[in-house]
Amino acid sequence: xxxxxxxxxxxxxxxxxxxxxxxxxxxxxxxxxxxxxxxxxxxxxxxxxxxxxxxxxxxxxxxxxxxxxxxxxxxxxxxxxxxxxxxxxxxxxxxxxxxxxxxxxxxxxxxxxxxxxxxxxxxxxxxxxxxxxxxxxxxxxxxxxxxxxxxxxxxxxxxxxxxxxxxxxxxxxxxxxxxxxxxxxxxxxxxxxxxxxxxxxxxxxxxxxxxxxxxxxxxxxxxxxxxxxxxxxxxxxxxxxxxxxx
Amino acid sequence: xxxxxxxxxxxxxxxxxxxxxxxxxxxxxxxxxxxxxxxxxxxxxxxxxxxxxxxxxxxxxxxxxxxxxxxxxxxxxxxxxxxxxxxxxxxxxxxxxxxxxxxxxxxxxxxxxxxxxxxxxxxxxxxxxxxxxxxxxxxxxxxxxxxxxxxxxxxxxxxxxxxxxxxxxxxxxxxxxxxxxxxxxxxxxxxxxxxxxxxxxxxxxxxxxxxxxxxxxxxxxxxxxxxxxxxxxxxxxxxxxxx
Numbered sequence: 001x002x003x004x005x006x007x008x009x010x011x012x013x014x015x016x017x018x019x020x021x022x023x024x025x026x027x028x029x030x031x032x033x034x035x036x037x038x039x040x041x042x043x044x045x046x047x048x049x050x051x052x053x054x055x056x057x058x059x060x061x062x063x064x065x066x067x068x069x070x071x072x073x074x075x076x077x078x079x080x081x082x083x084x085x086x087x088x089x090x091x092x093x094x095x096x097x098x099x100x101x102x103x104x105x106x107x108x109x110x111x112x113x114x115x116x117x118x119x120x121x122x123x124x125x126x127x128x129x130x131x132x133x134x135x136x137x138x139x140x141x142x143x144x145x146x147x148x149x150x151x152x153x154x155x156x157x158x159x160x161x162x163x164x165x166x167x168x169x170x171x172x173x174x175x176x177x178x179x180x181x182x183x184x185x186x187x188x189x190x191x192x193x194x195x196x197x198x199x200x201x202x203x204x205x206x207x208x209x210x211x212x213x214x215x216x217x218x219x220x221x222x223x224x225x226x227x228x229x230x231x232x233x234x235x236x237x238x239x240x241x242x243x244x245x246x
Numbered sequence: 247x248x249x250x251x252x253x254x255x256x257x258x259x260x261x262x263x264x265x266x267x268x269x270x271x272x273x274x275x276x277x278x279x280x281x282x283x284x285x286x287x288x289x290x291x292x293x294x295x296x297x298x299x300x301x302x303x304x305x306x307x308x309x310x311x312x313x314x315x316x317x318x319x320x321x322x323x324x325x326x327x328x329x330x331x332x333x334x335x336x337x338x339x340x341x342x343x344x345x346x347x348x349x350x351x352x353x354x355x356x357x358x359x360x361x362x363x364x365x366x367x368x369x370x371x372x373x374x375x376x377x378x379x380x381x382x383x384x385x386x387x388x389x390x391x392x393x394x395x396x397x398x399x400x401x402x403x404x405x406x407x408x409x410x411x412x413x414x415x416x417x418x419x420x421x422x423x424x425x426x427x428x429x430x431x432x433x434x435x436x437x438x439x440x441x442x443x444x445x446x447x448x449x450x451x452x453x454x455x456x457x458x459x460x461x462x463x464x465x466x467x468x469x470x471x472x473x474x475x476x477x478x479x480x481x482x483x484x485x486x487x488x489x
Contacts, residue, residue, distance in 0.1 A: 050377055072385070080383040090378035094396045107392060108383030152382070 001025055002160055002191070007046050007056035007067065009039075016042045017053070018215040024160065024208075027189040031202040031223070034212030035238055040195045043212070044162050047193070048082040049075050060159055080108060083153035087165040089145040091137040097124065097148045098133040101155045109156065123151040127181050143174030150181055154190070161185070163194040179205075199242060203227050211235045252444040255435045259448050262428035263456065265345065266417045269427075273352035273413060274360075281360030288365050299361065306358035312419050314351050319423045322347065344423040352413055359409050367402035368394060400471050407464040411457050418453070428452050 002024040009017040016039040024030055032040045045051035046067065047058065053067040058078070065078050091100050101120035105111040111119070124130050127147040137145055146166060153161045163182065167175040179201050185192065186205045196202060202209055202223060209226040211219040211234075219226050219235045230236045284299045306314075327339045371394050379389035421430035429449055436445035 048381055050381060076383060076385060079381060082381075084378075084381035086374060086378060086381075088374055090372075090374035092375060092378065092393050094393070094400075103379075103392065104382035104384075107388055156383070 001059075001061070003057075003059040004047065005057040005059075007043060008054045009042055009046055009051060010054060016215055017046065020056075020215075020217060022210070022217070024191060024193065026191055028191055028207045029186045029205050030193045030208045030210065031206035032193065032195045032210045032212055033197065033199065033202060033238075034210075034218075038212040039215040040210075040212040041164055044164055044193060044195050047160075047162055048079050048084055050084070076108075080156070081159050083156050083158035083161045085146070085149050085153050085161065085163045085166050087168050089137070089142070089149045089169070091140075091145050091148055091152075093137050096134050096136055097129065097140070097151075100137070100148055101152045104152060104156050119155050120151070123155040124148070126154065126184075127151045141174065142170045143177050146170065146174075146178050147181060150178070150185075154185065160191045160193060163192060163196070165195050165197065167196065167198060197242065199227060199239070211238065213238070248439075248441055248444055251439070251441050252448060255432055255441070255445055256448045256451065258435055259428050259432045259445075259452055262426060262431045263452070265420075265425060265427045266414060266456070269345065269348050269352050269417050269420065270410060270413045272349045273356040274410065276349070276353045277356035277360050281357050281364055284357065284361040285364040285368060288361065289368060303358045303361055306354055311351070311355060311416050312422070314354065315348075315419055315422060318351050319344070319347050322350075344420075344425050348417070348420045348423055348425055352416065355416070356409070356413065359412075363402050363405045363409065364398065367398040367405070370401045371397045400468075403464055403468055403471075407461060410460055410464075414456055414460065415453060418449070 002022075004020065004022040004024070006019045006021060007017055008015070008019050018039075020043055022030070032044070034040050042051055046053040046056065049067070049070060052070075056067040058065045058067065060078070060081050063077065063081070065074055070078070091097070092103065095103060098117070098120050101123055102113070102116040105116035105119060106113055121130065121133065124133055127150055129144060129147055129151070132140060132144060132148070137148075140148065146169075150166070166182065167178050170178065175198070179198065182192070182194065183201075183205050194202075194205070206223045209221065209223045210217050211226055211230070211232070213234050219230060219232050226235065227239065230239060284303075287295045287299050290296075323339050323342070330337050330339060375393050375397060376389050379393040380386070384392070417427055418429040420427050421433065426434075432445040432449045433442075436442045
């Protein structure tokens with residue numbers, strides 16, 4: 001179980017995230033939706049300390065992190081228990097698909113090389129890219145790069161995988177292959193937090209939907225409740241604007 | 247035009263090439279760690295240290311190299327000599343090989359240029375690359391050395407090539423420190439029979455050859471980095487070994 005308490009973040013005296021609390025059970029898929037600039041990505045990045053929160057606490061099973069005072073060891077330990085999938089994939093350009101996955105295992109987690117390779121290949125198999133193991137990122141399509149990005153995240157066996165708009169940079173016809181993989185992961189019971197604009201996907205995959213606006217959670221609940229019968233005006237406005245067709 | 251002299255002096259002047267290469271590559275090798283450190287200071291904008299580095303880079307870049315050579319070669323030995331005498335250290339500074347001073351001057355220049363080359367190259371690596379490394383659990387140092395610096399090196403190559411050529415050509419100034427480099431050898435040879443035109447043609451030819459070789463080498467390195475020969479085999483070989 002992951003308990004997130006009172007995460008706050010401001011840039012240049014402008015508050016972007018206003019004290020967000022969230023509890024995530026094992027196997028939960030939390031989907032965060034909301035307009036641009038609502039702070040949902042910043043909130044997600046605070047969870048693995050890519051963004052340094054002004055204050056906040058994270059409880060990950062037995063471990064307790066106070067985001068206000070993080071030592072280097074705390075930061076490393078928090079990041080090793082989480083995995084991140086980026087909007088622009090951010091595959092290491094100087095490494096092959098296979099190496100992109102083994103690096104995190106061998107370098108950060110001290111897994112023996114041969115063992116890391118076995119894990120990495122099975123992760124690549126899961127995302128259907130075993131034959132691309134030796135390809136460099138520039139030899140892959142956007143969708144393939146993002147699938148390697150997801151393989152990199154699942155290989156480290158993190159307690160939670162954080163997805164930052166994983167399909168926003170993709171051509172429309174490539175979105176499906178990436179979403180299908182995330183859906184498979186949800187079925188396997190992986191704990192995930194996903195920031196996305198794909199409402200239909202949110203409805204199918206989420207166990208909990210958060211609607212973010214102006215740095216806070218405006219509405220929270222089961223996907224049917226939040227997406228089909230939103231209570232707050234702001235949620236209704238947002239959903240009507242992105243023309244949610246049920 | 248004395249063709250025989252032209253050929254003889256060409257072969258004679260070739261003996262200056264090691265000096266040129268020693269000065270250039272010593273400067274690059276000695277300058278790189280310091281320049282990386284300076285680049286780091288500038289990127290992190292570390293208070294105070296940042297200002298010192300900026301001042302240093304400005305000072306070196308805005309003074310002609312020949313002036314730096316003259317100052318180091320005429321001032322430094324006298325100052326050191328006095329210092330050694332005052333401390334009664336029995337060391338004859340005037341017996342030091344002048345190539346040491348040349349390496350010093352060229353290293354000072356290389357540090358200033360390399361600082362800017364590395365800084366711009368590191369900043370040109372997409373920030374997402376480092377973030378991805380950190381998110382994978384890398385320490386700051388591991389992220390830099392395994393992900394950021396290798397990519398920065400590729401970006402820096404064209405500028406590095408420029409610097410190497412600039413330094414090689416700059417070594418033609420060290421004759422004023424009594425070092426026998428390519429230019430010095432050719433000039434001395436010419437002074438016997440006033441064959442200056444021939445000597446200068448020889449020097450021109452030699453620098454042209456050295457610089458062409460350097461440019462070609464950098465081209466090869468770029469091609470190799472962009473199209474690694476070893477790729478496409480790793481996984482397939484590994485699978486063969488384990489089936």
